[in-house]
Amino acid sequence: MKTNLLFDFSVNKENKTIVIQREFNANLELVWQAWTTAELLDQWWAPKPYHVETKSLHFVEGGMWLYAMVSPENEKLWCKADYGKINQLKLLTWLDAFCDENGKENTDKPRSHWTNIFSEDNGVTTVHITLQHDSLEDIETMIQMGFKEGLTMCMQNLDELLPVLEK
Secondary structure, eight states: OOSSOOEEEEEETTTTEEEEEEEESSOHHHHHHHHHOHHHHHHHSSOTTOEEEEEEEOOSTTOEEEEEEEOTTOOEEEEEEEEEEEETTTEEEEEEEEBOTTOOBOTTSOOEEEEEEEEEETTEEEEEEEEEOSOHHHHHHHHHTTHHHHHHHHHHHHHHHHHHHHO
């Protein structure tokens, strides 16, 4: 079991991207399942004390994951992921956006095109994430909204969930 897991987070202003590399102490199949199954996403995708409630998840190319980040006061912030390419256990892309409870995009808020590449080496799975944005301003807005801190907390949630799933 690897104890010093990689978590690299960088912003490339020229390319309007955020690039993240994150390792997990679990096999590829389990990490993939955690990223693609509503019941599992609901357990780790939101930073505590928030939690996620999936309204629908249609995991196919052209499908959508519609979910709410729910505050401790039960306020819901709706988001969606419109799935692009899916290459089982290797690649997953989606367009992430804030929306209403029916999936209608909120064009006043930034959106991100996520490219997630999965690989495994000796039982450690790495997810290489690139978020492409329409503008540098969108990246700055996301950073100000606490994206890095929130994502860090979500990845820690997944770290805690994976050993439970392996049993």
